[in-house]
Amino acid sequence: MKLYIEKAIFVLMTLANYINDLLYRYDCVIVPNFGGFVTNTIGARVNTNTHTFYPPKKQLTFNAYLQHNDGLLANYIASDKNISFEEATTFIASAVVEWNKNLKTTSVEVASVGSLALNEAGQVVFEPNLTSNFLTASFGLAEVVTPSVERVKEVTVKPLSVVSEEKSKMIPLYIRRAAAAAVFVGVAYVGWNGIQNQQQQELLANQEESVQKKIQSATFVIENPLPTINLNVSKEAKNFHIIAGAFQDVHNAENKLAELESKGYEATILGKNKYGLTQVAFASYATKEEARKALEIIKEKVSEDAWLLAK
Template sequence: MDTGSFDNRKSLIAREIHTLLWSHNCVIIPGFGGLIGNYSPGNSHPVSHEFNPPSKQIAFNKHLHRDDGLLVQNLAARLQLDFNATRTWLDETVNTIRERLQAGEGFKLKEVGVFRLDVEKNIQFYPETHQQFLPQAYGLYAFRAVPVQRFQRTIPQPEIQVLAPVPVKRLFPGKTLRKKLLRLSPLLLLALLPLFKDQVSFEDASTKLKVNPFPTEKAMVQVMPVKTYFEPVLRKAILAEPSGFSAASARIFIVAGCYSNDETALGRVEYLKAKGFDAAVLDLTPAGLYRVVYGGYDDIELAKSEMEKITKGLNEDAWLLIR
């Protein structure tokens, strides 16, 4: 039977084989051979830098010529013939293919490959290299990587401008600066004084009493060591006269401490008065501190007795001031 010219038959067979190779790894042409699909992983060429995606490589095996019914059934559906009629039609087409191969012609299955006979009359198959039959790699194509030319960027260095030194004008001549420093030194000392403790003892301007200044004849009296200071009489007004003694008559005082401001000194006086002492702010020291005393005494023995009581129970840093 005749269902078209040889070219039409060849085109129909090529289209069916191309479709079947996408979903099958083996398509047999009865009486001719089988086309086998083998998985090929992706690769790259080390010299040409060409990258190939994974694919299904098609090979031909002339020994696979027994009909498995796959190609015949698909052709029968397309030709709308039964199985036997389609098989007869396919056998006639295969005989024509063999005759043309023996005549030295090639047989091409479009988008699949080309069949030819070698010098030993064996069928050789040359597949289409750019055809892709692997569904997982659909849409992937070979590409060549072009090396990127890298250029070294040179950053211009800014020019450094060296400026001539500018002479520094002295604000004060040498002698004038020394004079100003000498004038400022007392002010600096006064500014630093509040950093020290409020209570200051001037041991370098006094002498500690270690013996009784009023000894009796042949009397063995044990005198307790008492911190005692002698100080010249200041010609400054007393800030507050104690109620029980007169600064003009008294010459012996028990000093509670020296303070840098009047508020602290007056607070100390109120505290000592609450303790029962006849306390008062005696005067200002040469350093500008407010001197607070427990009281003033005319008798040294009485002063020492009170001093001993104070140092034992209240203020061990108290000391005697004798004018």
């Protein structure tokens, strides 16, 4: 009995961790025959009451009507545990059975995603973990609390014209006349400098025009031009492909492609085979020898189901 309970907890925690990992990469993770965890990105916000700034994040919700198996969760588990898609689907189904069993008596913790519980109507209620942020763009950003800022008391400032009039009444008459004379001399000096600057600009313009005419009248002739060289470069064909899987649903093939690319493979979708299944390749090679070496490494470290296709 104790071994069965420990095994059930291991299944639950493992499935929860897989869901937790996928929510960093995708906006929706569906648990077949149970429900889907959906994210919605919200921008940064501020709480004016607590003076707290919150970074952008993914807001989590749960939709019990999203129960269709889109292959995302199963493909991820199959790749991580190095098992087949059918075995991964069975693994998820057993975890869902345990979830439904535990929900009758207690709540279920889904890693750092949140908790699930049943309400009085027997419906699944999701409580997200508010401390988790699945938006990778906000990695390293935390909540910031700032002290309140007090407003400065407004100060009445007199217009400049009023201040000038008050000061002018206090300046003696002979000082105002001396200031007016100084202004007149300054204007005359500025005017003379303006005339000199204009004459210098006209002289420079004439010189520039003369140089442009000489440049335009010059003729450049190359008697012995270099011969033209044509380079024919042919792209090396890559006809040997290491197949990662074949999918009836094109969406599942695209998910597999994104998964392989995230692991650093130059993955491609080869199209449909004669059975109507969309094939996805880890990588493609120009020679059969290269492809076989890569296949041995992939079968040993990634997937035993990988195989070589010559096309």
